[in-house]
Amino acid sequence: MKQTLADVVEIDLHKQPHRPLPAELRLLYRQEGETARREATRKGLWIAVAVYLLFSITDFLLISDVAHYTIASRFVVGAVALAVLETQIHLSVKTDLLDRTCSGALVFGYLGWLIPAMTTAYTQNMSYYMIFGAIFMMGANLFFIFQFRLSVISSGIILGAFFIDLIYFSPQNPYYQLAFGTFYVSCFVFTSYVNWKLNRERYKVFLNAFEAKVQQREATERGKALLRLSNTDSLTGLDNRRAVDQKLREYWSDWQKFGDSFAAILIDVDFFKKYNDCYGHQEGDRCLILVANTLKDSIGQLDASIGRYGGEEFIILARVNTREETADLADAICRTVQSLALVHGQRRDGTSIVTVSVGAAFTRHQTGSKLERIIHEADRALYAAKASGRNCAKVFDPNDPQTSDESENIAALLKIATNEDLVSLVYQPIKNVTTGRVEAVEALMRLRMLDGTAVPPSLFIPIAERTGAIIDLGRWAIRTVCRELLAHDHVPVVSVNVSPIQLKTPGFATSVAAILGETGVAGGRLAFEITEGLEMEMHSDVLRCISDLETLGIRIWLDDFGTGFAGLSWLRLIDFDTVKIDRSFLHDCSTPKGKAMLKDIIGLVRNRGHKILVEGVETEEQMALMREFRIDHVQGFHVGRPVPAESYRVSAGLEQRPAGLVRPA
Structure with missing residues (x-):
C-alpha cells in the first residue's frame, strides 16, 4: 500500500534534526563569517598601515639621525603588505591566508622599523621609544581577529625580537631591562589571554546562534508538518474537510472577483457500508485509499484539488469553463473508479465491483448566490445519481425536476x-x-x-x-x-x-x-x-x-x-x-x-x-x-x-x- 501524506508528516514530526560533530562545528564556525572576516581584515590592515606611517613623525622627533631609513622602511613594508593583501583578495584566496598576511605584516613592520632604528646615536631616546613596540603585539592579539595560535606566534616573534634588542642594544642597566622586559612579557601574556577569551566567546556566540537556528528550523519544519497534518485526512492523505472548505472559499472568491468558473464534484462510494461489513474495516480502509489515489491520479493534469469530505465521500474542485466540461469530468471519474475492478460481492444490483456515484455542480450566476449553495447543488445531483441506480454521474440542472430544489x-x-x-x-x-x-x-x-x-x-x-x-x-x-x-x-x-x-x-x-x-x-x-x-x-x-x-x-x-x-x-x-x-x-x-x-x-x-x-x-x-x-x-x-x-x-x-x-x- 502506498505511503500516504499523513504517514510522511508523522515521520517528519518524529525525525530528529542532524546535529554536527565538534569538528564539523569548528569548520562551520570558520565558514560562518567568511565575508565579514575578509572585509574586517582588509579594513584592519589599511588602518594599521595608516597608523604605522603616522609614527614617522615620532621617528623625526626621537631618532632623527636614522629617521629617513625607518620611514622608508615603513613605507616599503606598508606598501608591500597592502599590495599582497589586495592581490590575494582579487584572487579570492582563503580568509586564513589573509590573516597570515596581516600577521606577517605586523611582524615585518616591527622588524622593518626596529633594525634601522637600532643604529641611531640617540640611544637614550631609543631606549624609551622601544616601548611603542608593544603596539604591534597588541595589534596581533586584539586589533585583528586572528586565531589564538596565529596571534601567539605573531606576538611571540615580536616579543623575541624585543628581547634580542634589549640584550644587545639597551643600556646595561639591570633595572631598565627588568622593567621593560616585565612590561613586554606582561603585554604578551595579557593580550594573548584576552585573545584566547575573545576567540572562546566568539565561538560560544556562534554555538548559541547555531543552536537557535537549528531550533528555529526544527520548529518551522514541525509547524509546517503540523499544519499539513491538520489539513490532511489521516487515512487517505488527501485534504480533509477543513482544507477543502478553505480551498472552496478561495475558488469561490476567484469566481466572484475574476470570473474564474469552477465545478464542485461530490463522489460517494456505492454500498460502502456493505463492503465494510463484509470484508472488514481494514479492507474498507484499503478500498478508500485505492479510490482516493485513483481519483487523485485522474485529476493530476487538471487545475483541481481533491479532498475527503467525510466517510466514503470525496470532493473535487476543478477549474472548468463550461457545464459540458463538468459533465465530461464527472463521467471520467466514474469510469476511472470502475476500471479498478475492486471486487464487491455484497451488492444486489447486478454489479460485483466497487463503483461510485458522482454529483457535480457548476458555478452559475443567480440571485442571492451563496458559497454553500454550490455544494448543496452538487449534493442534490449526487442524490439524483443514487436514485438513478448508482454508478453514474449527474450534473445539477436548475431546470431539471430531478435535481431542482424548487421542483422537489x-x-x-x-x-x-x-x-x-x-x-x-x-x-x-x-x-x-x-x-x-x-x-x-x-x-x-x-x-x-x-x-x-x-x-x-x-x-x-x-x-x-x-x-x-x-x-x-x-x-x-x-x-x-x-x-x-x-x-x-x-x-x-x-x-x-x-x-x-x-x-x-x-x-x-x-x-x-x-x-x-x-x-x-x-x-x-x-x-x-x-x-x-x-x-x-x-x-x-x-x-x-x-x-x-x-x-x-x-x-x-x-x-x-x-x-x-x-x-x-x-x-x-x-x-x-x-x-x-x-x-x-x-x-x-x-x-x-x-x-x-x-x-x-x-x-x-x-x-x-x-x-x-x-x-x-x-x-x-x-x-x-x-x-x-x-x-x-x-x-x-x-x-x-x-x-x-x-x-x-x-x-x-x-x-x-x-x-x-x-x-x-
Whole structure:
C-alpha cells in the first residue's frame, strides 16, 4: 500500500534534526563569517598601515639621525603588505591566508622599523621609544581577529625580537631591562589571554546562534508538518474537510472577483457500508485509499484539488469553463473508479465491483448566490445519481425536476405540512452540569411524507429556508412550544431554532409577541437559537429584530459556535445569554490538540461572560470532561434523546426551576 501524506508528516514530526560533530562545528564556525572576516581584515590592515606611517613623525622627533631609513622602511613594508593583501583578495584566496598576511605584516613592520632604528646615536631616546613596540603585539592579539595560535606566534616573534634588542642594544642597566622586559612579557601574556577569551566567546556566540537556528528550523519544519497534518485526512492523505472548505472559499472568491468558473464534484462510494461489513474495516480502509489515489491520479493534469469530505465521500474542485466540461469530468471519474475492478460481492444490483456515484455542480450566476449553495447543488445531483441506480454521474440542472430544489416534492410538501399535520416537534433535554437537573429543552422539528417516511432535517430545513416556507413553519413551532409545554409549566425553558430568514422578515418580533400574549407565556421562558453560519449576514434588520426580541424578555442563544465564519463578530455585537459550542469540538477531544482547542474556545466564551452549553455529550467520559471544564449546561444522547411533548407533561423533577438558564419574567 502506498505511503500516504499523513504517514510522511508523522515521520517528519518524529525525525530528529542532524546535529554536527565538534569538528564539523569548528569548520562551520570558520565558514560562518567568511565575508565579514575578509572585509574586517582588509579594513584592519589599511588602518594599521595608516597608523604605522603616522609614527614617522615620532621617528623625526626621537631618532632623527636614522629617521629617513625607518620611514622608508615603513613605507616599503606598508606598501608591500597592502599590495599582497589586495592581490590575494582579487584572487579570492582563503580568509586564513589573509590573516597570515596581516600577521606577517605586523611582524615585518616591527622588524622593518626596529633594525634601522637600532643604529641611531640617540640611544637614550631609543631606549624609551622601544616601548611603542608593544603596539604591534597588541595589534596581533586584539586589533585583528586572528586565531589564538596565529596571534601567539605573531606576538611571540615580536616579543623575541624585543628581547634580542634589549640584550644587545639597551643600556646595561639591570633595572631598565627588568622593567621593560616585565612590561613586554606582561603585554604578551595579557593580550594573548584576552585573545584566547575573545576567540572562546566568539565561538560560544556562534554555538548559541547555531543552536537557535537549528531550533528555529526544527520548529518551522514541525509547524509546517503540523499544519499539513491538520489539513490532511489521516487515512487517505488527501485534504480533509477543513482544507477543502478553505480551498472552496478561495475558488469561490476567484469566481466572484475574476470570473474564474469552477465545478464542485461530490463522489460517494456505492454500498460502502456493505463492503465494510463484509470484508472488514481494514479492507474498507484499503478500498478508500485505492479510490482516493485513483481519483487523485485522474485529476493530476487538471487545475483541481481533491479532498475527503467525510466517510466514503470525496470532493473535487476543478477549474472548468463550461457545464459540458463538468459533465465530461464527472463521467471520467466514474469510469476511472470502475476500471479498478475492486471486487464487491455484497451488492444486489447486478454489479460485483466497487463503483461510485458522482454529483457535480457548476458555478452559475443567480440571485442571492451563496458559497454553500454550490455544494448543496452538487449534493442534490449526487442524490439524483443514487436514485438513478448508482454508478453514474449527474450534473445539477436548475431546470431539471430531478435535481431542482424548487421542483422537489419536499418543497411542495412543506406548503401543506402544517395543515396536514406532517410536521411535529420533539424535545431534547438540557442538563445543568453542577446540579444534574434538566433546566431546559430544545424543540426539534420533524417532517414526514404523506406515506409516513421521515425526511431528515438536514434536507428539508435548507429547502424551507430557500422557498420561504420556514417563516410559517417557524411561527407554528413557536406557537406549538408555548401551547404544548410552556403554557402549563411542564418545563422551565424551551429553546427554538430561528432561521436568519425569520429574523430578516419584517414584523417577526411582533408576531412572536402576539403568540406570547395569546398563550399567556412570559418571554423569559423562551430562548431563540441563532446559528452562526455563512448566511447570517450582519445587517441592521437582523440586529434590530434581535433587540426587539430581547425587549420581550426572550433569551438569545448562539448555536453551533465555532463552525461558521462570523462567530467572534457576533459575540462582539450581541450579548448572548448562552453560547452553544458545536459537538465537533467535543468529539475531537480524543486528541491532545482537540482537547486544547475546546479548552481555548471555552476560555474565550467564558471571558465574554456568556453561559456555556456544549452539544453532543454521548458518553460518561465526555460528561466527566464537562465537569472538569466547569461547563454550565450540556446536551446530547447521554443526557437524553429527543422525545415527544407527552414525556415532559408527566415528567417529575422539572417543577422546581433553579436559576441557571431560567430568567424571571
